[in-house]
Amino acid sequence: MSQFFADDLLQWYRNNKRDLPWRNTDDPYKIWISEIMLQQTRVDTVIPYYHRFLEAFPTVHELAEASQQQVLKLWEGLGYYSRGRNLHQAAKMVSGQYNGQVPADYDEIRKLKGIGPYSAAAILSIAYNKQYAVVDGNVIRVFSRYFGIESDVRLQSTKNQVQQYADDMIPESHSGDFNQAVMELGATVCTPANPLCDSCPLSSGCVAYNSAKTDILPYKSKAKKIPHHEIAVGIIVNVQGELLIALRPNDVMLGGLWEFPGGKREKGETLKQTVARELREELGVEVNVHTMYHKLKHAYSHFKITLHAYWCSIASGDPKPVGSKEIKWVSLDDIHSYPFPKANKVLIDGFTELDPAKLKQLTGQ
Template identity: 50%
Template structure:
């Protein structure tokens, strides 16, 4: 691209952003902590989904020091429903490193940010540019969509070679005088105008130079190779009560998916098993107890990023044995009305709502 075209692109984009940017709490009150928190929350999550969580978290933890000294279970409970829980666990660890090694000050340069565990190139570039005005271009899903359309790139954008090419284009286009604003502007354009479906090209500030617009390819760019069919697992879990009426819950180990969250024990159905046999076997193998099942709850379907599940849950009682945390990091007997105090995955939470309604 010629330098005049780059200058025109920057001018059109920034001019549009000045007039059209949304008011967002992390934008209106820009601090390094709010930027770090919002960038982590916005990974694979829409603004409208992240917004209430951001407000809740900044109310509880106005500073990174408040967050770093909080109880991790409390953080996971507040994060419940936002998904991708490893983000919360990793951010907690990152915050503790920043408090311990940097006296609670989020570093102001890209390379130091990148050296901190839990901060990758995207987050480092976002903080360095938006908070400290350093010239680092960010490339997220919005930027990929805008630039692949703008330049008419027909290669698969999920491939690292294409992503690298887009990063190079963003590095070329970024306005060195206003790097943070430029990054925000291009992401904002992707979120509000250059949307995945039905982009509003008629009102787009950069349409005069956009290749996908002029060649009628906005429906086919960005191109993503079709995904493989995702597996579907049937999971059997038990809501098992002891003689007092308390329910057994188990905490998932940190190194597993949804680590640190609580759940009702159970596991994947094996070939040739009924779901009741699955639950009884899982309690035997993972908890070391014998149980009896009484009746099923409605089946809950849930989709994760790489697979889907049907969650089959049964109400039952403990018959014999002392529960042990063989596969989980901790187990507990709790009263049903205490279920709200523990962080559970979304599918389990739907079941809890059902259990609590049933008890009323």
């Protein structure tokens, strides 16, 4: 059965695959970049990032020699920033210890930061045609429908079962194409809602299709409710019309990115009280909290926030990086050269109408 499955799928893939930039190269470095960027991220979002990144760092040596800030600036807005930090660390290792060659051996490539079982299988199969099967959300959907797997796809045991099927089905030759074909089918034909079974090369052997279960498979238990936090931050302006930004430590979420200092609202606090408390704790200063500048909603993978940003000025004290790695006063022009998380970037993009004099007015200086 596996031979028919693979043959039909590969035939379909050759005729129907999308023309994506990382499919026009056999350079393992470029394939590696694409695989890291594509984790949890849509193809359309990745394409411009992929081009900009490779233009800045055409080889692994250039990436290895870049600063973390340069790397994160090019990653800005792509999310899951530990991917960028790990990629940078791994590039240093490939450049220094592997003579610039991405390892072609499973145990060796797994030594690189940020390369888990999925990325290792994807890179080794696509770049080196090694027989390692990948399992991601698209693969789980295709296999659970095709084989009629009825257990909860959130369970590790179900994922292991899918991995076993994928390992059994992947052919020795064209392993990279096979992996990409399953993922491509999941992305374009075997879609979560309304799969296009009539155009599917696997329909004759598909359990879900032949037993009219495509709308109930894959079975996924209800997701836990995502928590929501109210966040209040201060945009502190000094008499020169500069803004204070803080660098997040590397080992926390959004590590290595800059932000406006602030934090979570505590029970019973007004938003202005949150800003004053957070800036006292994070910077060791007392601030005057002025008018609200902006309010926006943002979703991360495990929680959602409403971000409230207030104009502030320092009432007393010298700001110190108590809760951050570093702090800086930056001008309205320079702020654009620093990497920020998406929600902060929205705040910064709104500064286009402002000049330093206007900023000082806003904070009564």
